[in-house]
Every structure is written in C-alpha cells, then in structure tokens.
Amino acid sequence: MKKAGIFAVIAASAGLVGAGAVLANSGPGRQGMNMTFEKLDADGNGEITQAEVDGLKAARFAAADANGDGALSLEELQAQGMKKAEQRAAGMLERHDANGDGVLSQDELPKPRRSGHMFERMDADGNGTISKQEFEEARNQMRSNGMGKHRPGQPEVTEPEQN
Template sequence: MRTIRSALLGTALAAVALPALAQPTPPPPGGPPGMFARIDANGDGRITQEEGWSFVQARFAEADRNKDGALALEEATSARLMPPPPAAGAPPAPPPREMGPMQARIVAMMFRAADANRDGRVTLDEVRPLAEARFRAIDANGDNGITMDELPLRPHHHHRGPHHGAHGDRPEAPPPAR
C-alpha cells in the first residue's frame, strides 16, 4: 500500500511529463512520506497547488535533456525510467526497470493526449492543465491542499493462481484418490 500511495502521489503531482501521468515511477526513497516531504516545501504536512506546480516544473526541467522548453516522446519515455533524485540524506534510488511494451504504449498515448497543439512536443503550458486537474481530483475536501490521508488507495486485486478455481474465489477440489 505504501508503494502505490507513493506512486499515486508521484503520478498526481509529478505529472511532469507524461511518463508520470501514464504509469507510476518506482517508489521514491522514504516511501510516501519521503515523496510527500519533497513536494511539501514548507513542511506543514499539506501540499498546496503552488508547491505541487513547483515540483512539476523541476521534474519537467530534469526530463528536458536538451533544454529547449519542451519534451519529445523520447525524453518523456526516458524520464519515466529515471526516478526523481533522492531527498537530502536519503539512500539512492534503485536502478530503473526497462519499460515494457504496454507501458511504452501508455506513455505514448498519454503523450499524444497532452500534446494539445499536436506538434510532437509537450510544453509546461500543455502539462499545467493536466497537473491542475489531477491536483483537484486528489484534493478530496476541496481545501486547495493535499494531505497524506487524501491520497487514494489502490484497490485490492485478487490474483488467480493454481490454487484458485475458474472464478478465483475458492480452491479447486483435489483430484480423486486412486
């Protein structure tokens, strides 16, 4: 649960490039409190829209490798593979995992959705409405701030395995004894 809360926070507020919009980045060092603390600039336990936007701008600048003020799909994809730098004193992040074909497809889809003028590049002006919409969606009580308890929880997924029946709800009967 801690990992998904980190991922959702990262997805919501680090909407920086689309990679984050499409799939969560690896969990940050320190889990949700570590990510939350990095975004909560004044340390009051509440992330304002201004703090969130400052974080998005910083992540965008990191992803914009050629410093042209826009992200190409390749920069957005690469940014998805690089977790944000750790907070001061935090252990280094684990090495990034390669993006699978489905994740790459989702990143490309989100990139196209964010590219409002369809020029093949995404700017901060195109990212801002998306980041603001995500902020509003997570700000459950509408007080213009996000606290840890407002972060959505991941629904439980039941995995079917060799011990579950066709409907995944009960174990299969053992084979008859011979």
C-alpha cells in the first residue's frame, strides 16, 4: 500500500509541474488523445481557425481561474495539477490492475521500455558494477545529448577527477 501512496505523490507532482504548461500551451497536439477535431472546430464548419484554438485556450484558463481574477494563483495551479494527477492515476490503475483488486502490486506496474539497458550502457567495462568514473562519464554523455541539463538549485557537472 505504501508503494501506491508513493506513486500517487509522484503522479501528483508530475501533474502540478505540468499544469502551468498545459494551461499555457493547450493547442492542437498538446492534449494528446483527448483532443478531437470536433472539440477544436468550435463552430462546426469543418475547419479549425487560430481563433478557435485561442478560444479553447482561454476557456481552459478560465476554468482553472477559480476566483475569476484573470490570474492563476499557486492554489489554482495546484488544484489543476491535482485534477490532472488524479485522472492519470485512475487511468493507470484501470490499465494496469491485471487482477482487478483495485490496487497495483509491484509486478503490475509498467516496466520501463528499456529496463536494464541504462545499467548496461553505464557499465562501460562490463564487469557488472558501475564505478564513480563510469557514472560521471555516463552522466556527462547524457547531458551533452541534451538530457538532464543543469537546472537552478542543482550542482553543475564537473569533469571527474583523474587519479
């Protein structure tokens, strides 16, 4: 049960982080499978205009702006994020609860697409362990590929010391 709680916190955090972006960028292609042509084609004429896309964005913003002041407070963003996280968590439970008991056991959790491959790539000498040097080299390689760029509040990557 603790694992389900941890997942809920992770999902809620992901939803919160994405809430502002979702509200600001709610055009076609941003809403994935939930966005339909019919929803975007507000006047039903068989064509989508920029005005219709802008209208959808404005409506989504207004729905999140609970007090109607024209701005999104932290509380409003959190509420929007929690709503999205709850929807994602419910969907995940529905998709992965193989035995239908209403909870996800560890064996029901989705496996990463390339499970184990990261460890193998980091273990450059193939000895079954990752040294500090292998770890730093892999991290620097990922960052040079645009993954895990430096973010404020995190230490900058430095070159590993050569002994």
